[in-house]
Amino acid sequence: MDKLEEIMAHKREEISNRMRPVRESELERLGRLADQRPAFAKSLKRDGGLAVIAEIKRKSPSAGEIKILPEAAEQARLYYNAGADAMSILTDEKFFGGTLRDLWEVTDFISDAKRDIPCLRKDFMVHPLQVVEAAEAGASCILIIVRALTDDEIRPIHEAAQIAGLDALFEVHNEKEVERTLTHDPKIIGVNNRDLARFKTDLEFSERLIPMIPKDIIRISESGIFEPEDAHRARACGADAVLVGEALMRAENPEELISVFHDIDSV
Numbered sequence: 001m002d003k004l005e006e007i008m009a010h011k012r013e014e015i016s017n018r019m020r021p022v023r024e025s026e027l028e029r030l031g032r033l034a035d036q037r038p039a040f041a042k043s044l045k046r047d048g049g050l051a052v053i054a055e056i057k058r059k060s061p062s063a064g065e066i067k068i069l070p071e072a073a074e075q076a077r078l079y080y081n082a083g084a085d086a087m088s089i090l091t092d093e094k095f096f097g098g099t100l101r102d103l104w105e106v107t108d109f110i111s112d113a114k115r116d117i118p119c120l121r122k123d124f125m126v127h128p129l130q131v132v133e134a135a136e137a138g139a140s141c142i143l144i145i146v147r148a149l150t151d152d153e154i155r156p157i158h159e160a161a162q163i164a165g166l167d168a169l170f171e172v173h174n175e176k177e178v179e180r181t182l183t184h185d186p187k188i189i190g191v192n193n194r195d196l197a198r199f200k201t202d203l204e205f206s207e208r209l210i211p212m213i214p215k216d217i218i219r220i221s222e223s224g225i226f227e228p229e230d231a232h233r234a235r236a237c238g239a240d241a242v243l244v245g246e247a248l249m250r251a252e253n254p255e256e257l258i259s260v261f262h263d264i265d266s267v
Contacts, residue, residue: 007095008148011124015127022160031163034166041167046262049263050234050239053242054088056089057090057097058096058249059097060095066246072103073106075249087110087117087118087119087120100137106119111138121137121141131160132164142169143171146180167187170190173205174209188220190220191210191220191221201223206234215238220241225261
């Protein structure tokens, strides 16, 4: 069993304890509240330069413990002051040290700060109930890992997100997954530079796959972005945004790093 399979097996078991049917009326009610949440896709459309999705991640299977963080809002405040275009909040506890409460804390902080910064619920989606949880917690977007799901599993999750007024970030790792994703009419596709089977990172994933994605779709390079040179490589192959976790979590001055990434245009 590779690491992603292990994580997905655990996630299916974890959610089984609270599994219930999700009614369309419930999703429609959440959808009527969608205008109270900032739009995720819209936030990533910058005039020149890269958009930055700043991630809150305490630990990972590859990096181990990254940062001791009693409250997620503490890190969100740094990202807010640094001018991040969006935030990604890990809500998986076992493997990444996050919780759904972290998402609530961050969206509450953003709401009180009165600046529209949308949040992605970064977790391993297996059921529309997780979409309901994301919307109720104030998220603007969910993650769909294409490799982890069949097309028949993707459809109800994506449909639930659309009805609830959430964007969906489709995450891909190879050419076949790009082709599969395009059949789902995505607005956002992220290329994960980390192979989730072995948790090894290589920006060649973005350089190979992003040019396959139509330019009217927002294209994100995820993972392995630590230095300006990494962001330059992502932008050069067509990325509209980068998702940065570990580098920003460890940075003494996230504002400086985000500013550098913002200034990177195509080369």
